[in-house]
Amino acid sequence: ISPLAFQGAASLESITLHSISLQNIRGRIDMFTGLSSVRNIWLDGNPELPGNIFHGLTSLREIRIENMVAHAMVNSSGKFCYSDFQHLFSGLQSLEVVRLTNSRIQCETLPTLTFSNLSSLKEVHLLETSPLKILPIGFFHDVPVLQTFTFSEWTIYPYTTQQVTLPPMLFTGLNMEVIDLSRQYFLNISRYLFQNLTSLQSLYMADCLFDEDLDKDIFKGLTNLRELYLTRTSLTQQGLSSLPFSNLKSLETLSMASVPLDELSPNLFVGAENLSVINLFDCRFSTIQSGTFPELLILNLSTNAIREINSSAFLGLRSLTELYLDGNEMSYVPTDLLRPIIHLRVLWLNNNNLLDLPTTLFHEQPISLRVLRLDHNNLTMLSMGIFSNLTSLTKLSLENNKFDCDCHL
Template identity: 25%
Template sequence: MGFPKRSIPQTLSVLLLAWVLIHCQTPIEPEEEEKKEPMTKPDTVKLEVKFEQLGCPSECSCTAEGAVDCAGVDLTEFPAKLSDSTRQLSLQNNKIEEITVEHLSHLHQLETLNLQNNWLTTDGLEDEGFEMLEQLAYLYLANNQLTAAPKVLPPSLISADFAANQLTRIFPHTFGQKPKLRSVYLHNNKLTDVGLPDHMFNASDSLEILTMSSNFLQVVPSNLPSSLYRLHLKVSPSSNNKLEKIPEGAFDNLPNLRELYLQNNHLTNEGMDNETFSRLSSLECLDLSNNNLSVVPKGLPRNLMLLHLEKNFIRSIPGDALISVRNLEYLLLHNNKLRSRSIHPAAFQGLKKLHTLHMYNNLLERVPRGLPRRAKTLMLLHNSISEVGRNDLALYTLTELNLSYNKLTNAKLHRDAFRKLRVLETLDLSGNALHAMPLGLPRSLHLLEIKNNQLTSIPDGTLTGMDKLHKLVLSHNQLKLNSAYQGAWMELTALTTLDLSGNQLTYIPTDLPESLEYIYLQSNRISSVPASAFEGTPNIKGIFLRFNRLSVESVDESSFSHLSNLQVLDFGTGNTDIPLKGDEINGKKIKDEQET
């Protein structure tokens, strides 16, 4: 049973995930796009004082430090009788529809106001109310029903969150003239190009984070502050309003920008020029995935470390397209239209730091030439690769190689194809047309998968020397008991997991290694379990035998008596009169596979 033709690889590079978490905020759902500055939660164990002393509303909890928590108590009106010394006010998750000047006029010490997830409208907010909060640093108004932003916010503001409203307009003094402003969240609104003032952040020269994803913008906003280091301008994939063009010089004044997210738009190579990104001298992460690019863009900045170009229509990589990005570490080109002959042999030349290359779900007919010599992860699955030559994989530092779901046959897989992969730990050849396990596999392997092929043979010596192999997956092939040479499994002295499910075995293999912990034998033709079946595997924890030809009489219960570590014995369905009598063996319940 093979995976769907366009399935995503099961194993993504751990290095890629770690780097993204450290260096680039991975683009996620718009409503969670950025982590907001945390509000201090009132400590109810600490110094809780009488309501009369602080002027604490009965529905809320208050602390002597000036924190008032009224979150999620079904308030329909702004709480009355708040103390003048209130510094942090939590009103999120209520049903408040209106806030007047009178409500706020005495809160001169208020620093944090959280109004997320209420029923506030623009008509229900009086502009002067926020303006008089001279100490206000953090304002959270996400998930309300505002159609226009407040005209004036106090200059003390550090962070403002207006995400997930219905904003169509921003005013010059909404975010302008805020010298301390560092982050603004405007994603998931209805902002258009005409709804933004020309100098939206005038004299707000400390702004670092701006998210404007999933709006109705068609052009990159102009006059962005030079202090920005993270800019989100992506849209949701289903949106009909997408960026089509990046105006000339749009990013020229952003020397500090480190992360730029432009995914899910309608950007083309014609909609930008070779200088579009060239002046972003600090840029490390550029996401142009799911656009309409036909070729890898030129003029990329030197310090770029991650370039995400997934889901475009890229058909070629010119020899000079990546010549400037000497610090590139991650290049993600999956789900495009690349053919091997359209990748220039010098395309990756000079990329000495490039260690992760994803090119799966393309139209590659063979392994591309000139691959980065220091690559550690190479994902070539779901292409049309039909051959691997002797020198195609001259990658001495490669640790993970995925060639699954291509068109490989033994005849066109050179027996020395893997000879230079001396530190390779993970190899996936699943979903090809191999009829025998390939010779010359790296002895450094920890994980080997060759499922969903046509294997009928494991030739003599194929597994010799693989003393680091922990997991071997050979499921859904045509292996029989005599398909493997004598003693093949015993050579795998470090093996803990062996998957032989979905083959044509009639007996349990007799030469299993002592290190084995899990063996998967379901969906074979096994008709008996003799007393000696597992005598050489004292460490085994899981045995899976469902969908075979077993019956109570053909299973010798003594075959499990010495297995003190056995946790799962799965006969499941598909056998005759199984599970065993009493449903227990060695005092352990015979478990269904779903119970593991």
């Protein structure tokens, strides 16, 4: 592509270049000269970009780079450096979003000044950038308005061998709102990593491996955190129990799906009074004690090892609208199990070993129930009028049971 390909296109607002080699313009500073209206640029499949490629894009708001290779060289002191990459974003004072996806960083770290003096930068996304595994101290020192940071791989953690290190004060002084560190293998994650991030609202650490359990104070000071995802992490029962969710006063959604729990501690969620969604899918516990859960809207207990459930297990959950108990090992449910849940709309009891249902199971409160799944059980009959109180029911699943299709059904 000619270095002067865009000459005269003064009104151009968006540029997308796929699978085009730009190496022949190395050293040129006029590639985008005069394109003062360009706000978005997407470069995909460009093996290596010269450091001055974005020179002249004074209105640029978003850069998306995919399938790039950033080569490192060894300087006179024997350390790796990047002659071009460290200046790739220099001078882009209007830049708000940077996305590096599937771009191979041929070194363990990035230059400290990669995003230096980008006073408008709000989002940085580093997706599938291995072997990058160390972010330097002061990496975001001159990025005053950064709000969203993603540093994530696409490989599910059992196949991840590269250990990642983040400096303890990486986010110090920033008003972060979203941090996504999913699918990483962390080495010595610091208790101070999220310290005093009072603006943080969403934290994603799904599919992460930790070389040791998280420090009990790692979430200290996250007073406005609303979403926390610890799905499929390597946290142990002891490590998880030591995390004080009670300090997360604004937490609304908590996912710990596929984190092995031999038992569900009744004190785990004490004090987290704003929780509205808890996801405990595939955690392998077998019992639920009364008073374990605060008042919620959605509770997912699917695919565990629950065989028996106490009639008071959901006492106090008056606002619960969705309850998922599918994929467990229950052969029966107590008659008054649903009595405390007066606003229930969705109930999944499918894929259990249910042999029978109490005649009055749905006669107490769940007149608001709209979706009921009883499929894939061992039911042989249903009592006359068992669903008569479910005047709002719109979906009922009964397939794959063992009904005796006689006159008593």
